Amino acid sequence: MTDRPKTVTAAVVIIGNEILSGRTKDQNLGFLAEALNEAGVQLRECRVVSDIEADIAGAVNELRARYDYVFTTGGIGPTHDDITADSIGAAFGLAVDHNPEAVAILQAHYTHTGAALNEARMRMARTPVGASLIENPISKAPGFLVENVFVLAGIPVVCQAMFHSLKHKLVGGDPVRSIAIAVHLAEGTLAKGLGALQEKYPEVDMGSYPFYRDGRFGASIVSRSQSVDRLEAAADEVRLMMRELGGEPIEEADSGD
Amino acid sequence: MTDRPKTVTAAVVIIGNEILSGRTKDQNLGFLAEALNEAGVQLRECRVVSDIEADIAGAVNELRARYDYVFTTGGIGPTHDDITADSIGAAFGLAVDHNPEAVAILQAHYTHTGAALNEARMRMARTPVGASLIENPISKAPGFLVENVFVLAGIPVVCQAMFHSLKHKLVGGDPVRSIAIAVHLAEGTLAKGLGALQEKYPEVDMGSYPFYRDGRFGASIVSRSQSVDRLEAAADEVRLMMRELGGEPIEEADSGD
Numbered sequence: 001m002t003d004r005p006k007t008v009t010a011a012v013v014i015i016g017n018e019i020l021s022g023r024t025k026d027q028n029l030g031f032l033a034e035a036l037n038e039a040g041v042q043l044r045e046c047r048v049v050s051d052i053e054a055d056i057a058g059a060v061n062e063l064r065a066r067y068d069y070v071f072t073t074g075g076i077g078p079t080h081d082d083i084t085a086d087s088i089g090a091a092f093g094l095a096v097d098h099n100p101e102a103v104a105i106l107q108a109h110y111t112h113t114g115a116a117l118n119e120a121r122m123r124m125a126r127t128p129v130g131a132s133l134i135e136n137p138i139s140k141a142p143g144f145l146v147e148n149v150f151v152l153a154g155i156p157v158v159c160q161a162m163f164h165s166l167k168h169k170l171v172g173g174d175p176v177r178s179i180a181i182a183v184h185l186a187e188g189t190l191a192k193g194l195g196a197l198q199e200k201y202p203e204v205d206m207g208s209y210p211f212y213r214d215g216r217f218g219a220s221i222v223s224r225s226q227s228v229d230r231l232e233a234a235a236d237e238v239r240l241m242m243r244e245l246g247g248e249p250i251e252e253a254d255s256g257d
Numbered sequence: 258m259t260d261r262p263k264t265v266t267a268a269v270v271i272i273g274n275e276i277l278s279g280r281t282k283d284q285n286l287g288f289l290a291e292a293l294n295e296a297g298v299q300l301r302e303c304r305v306v307s308d309i310e311a312d313i314a315g316a317v318n319e320l321r322a323r324y325d326y327v328f329t330t331g332g333i334g335p336t337h338d339d340i341t342a343d344s345i346g347a348a349f350g351l352a353v354d355h356n357p358e359a360v361a362i363l364q365a366h367y368t369h370t371g372a373a374l375n376e377a378r379m380r381m382a383r384t385p386v387g388a389s390l391i392e393n394p395i396s397k398a399p400g401f402l403v404e405n406v407f408v409l410a411g412i413p414v415v416c417q418a419m420f421h422s423l424k425h426k427l428v429g430g431d432p433v434r435s436i437a438i439a440v441h442l443a444e445g446t447l448a449k450g451l452g453a454l455q456e457k458y459p460e461v462d463m464g465s466y467p468f469y470r471d472g473r474f475g476a477s478i479v480s481r482s483q484s485v486d487r488l489e490a491a492a493d494e495v496r497l498m499m500r501e502l503g504g505e506p507i508e509e510a511d512s513g514d
Binding site: 017018019020021022023024025026029030031032033034036037042043044045046047048049050051055077078079080081082115118119120121123124138139154155157158176178180186187188189190191192194195198205206207208209210211212217219222224 | 274275276277278279280281282283286287288289290291293294299300301302303304305306307308312334335336337338339372375376377378380381395396411412414415433435437443444445446447448449451452455462463464465466467468469474476479481
C-alpha cells in the first residue's frame, strides 16, 4: 500500500435559462465530466442555475469553498442576458471592467473580420479586475479565471476549445480508473453479492446502473478506484459473482475512464 | 391587463455518481424541464449530486424550502448504492421502513414473474413513513412523495412513466409560452436592439442563444412570457429588428413551449 492517493475535486455551474426551460439539452456537463476525469480531477457536483446574478454568485461561492476547482459555462456573450462576468465579480467582491488584454484580442479579431467592435461586443471584454484570460480559438472572445473559478462559454464547441486552452493549468490528483461490466441479470439478483463485495473493497466505489435495452433489463456494475490493483481484484470478483448467478459478464467499452 | 399570472416553480435533484463521472449522459433533466413546462410549472434550478446521504438531504432541504416542487431522480433500486429513500428520510427527519402498499405491489409482481422477492428487492419497498406512492407501470417498484418532494427512478423510461403517473397531482400556474426566432446574424449585431426590446417588454423574458451550425454563427432569440399578447408583440419587434439589421428571421420549430 502506498500513501493515500491525492484527490482533486471540482464542481460545474451551468448558467442558462434555456437548459431549465428544456429548449436546449445541455452537452457541457458530460464533456466536462469526462475531460476532468482524464485530467485527474473528480467532478463532485453540478448546478444548473438561471440567469439571475444572486443565484449564480451564490452557487459559485458555495462551490468554490467546497471543491478545488469550479467551472462555469454560459452567459459570457454580448447580449443583455449575459451576466456571468458581473455575477463572478459579485461573488468575489471585485469590480468588473474592460480587461485590456481582452480588448486587444477583440480589436484584432474585429479588424480582421471587418465587423464593428461596438459597445455590445465590448461587453465580451469585461472581466472581474485581475482575472486572467482563457483563450478561445474558435470565436476569440475569451473566458477568464478568478482564483479557482474558470469561466467558460456555453456553446459546446467553444466550451470544449476553452477547456483545451486551460487544462494545462489544472493540477490533477491520481486518476480514477474504472471497469464497467454489464450483465443481463436483474439488480435484485445481484444486489446481495454486490453489497458484500463493496464491504470487502472499501477503496473501490462500486455502482450498479440498471438499464433497459432491446426489451431486456440488466445492470452495469461499474467499479471505480484510484488503486489499479484493488480495482482489478474487485472486478474479477464481480465477474465471478455474475457467473455464479447464471449471467455472462459483458465488458463495457468505456472501462478505463 | 389581468391579475398577475400565478407562477409555480420547481427544482430537480439528479442523484448519481454515474452522471458526475461522465459515464452516463443524463436524459432526465431535459425531459422534466419540458414536461414541467407543459404542466405550467417553471423549472428554476437543478443539482446533480453524488451518492452521499448528507449531500442529497442537504440539496433537497434547500430546494424544497425555496421552490413549490422538488423532483429527484435515481437511487431507488435494490443495491447498496441506492440510498435515496434513506436520504429523503434524513431530510425530513422521518424514519424509513417497508411501506405496506409497496410491499404488496412487489409481492404481486414477483409472484407474477417468478423471481424471488429477496431482501435486496424488499429494499425497493422502503419509504419514509407516511409517504404516498407513485405508480411505476414499467418495472413496478414505485416512486414516492413526501410533502412537495417527488422521488422518481433514474432509468429514463421509468422516470418518464412515473412522471405521467404523478402529473395530475401537480397544480400548475399560468403556462409560459415561447417564441423562438433564429437569424444568421452575430449576437454582437443584435445585442443593442435586443437589450432595448427587453427594457420595453419587462414581462417578457428575452434570451439570446448563439449557435454554430453548418459553418455559420447565428443566434436564436427566445422570448418567453405568461402573457400571450405581450409575447406576440415582442416577437413582432424582434423580427422587425432582424430585418432592419439585414437578417432573415427563421421561425424555430419549438416555439410554443
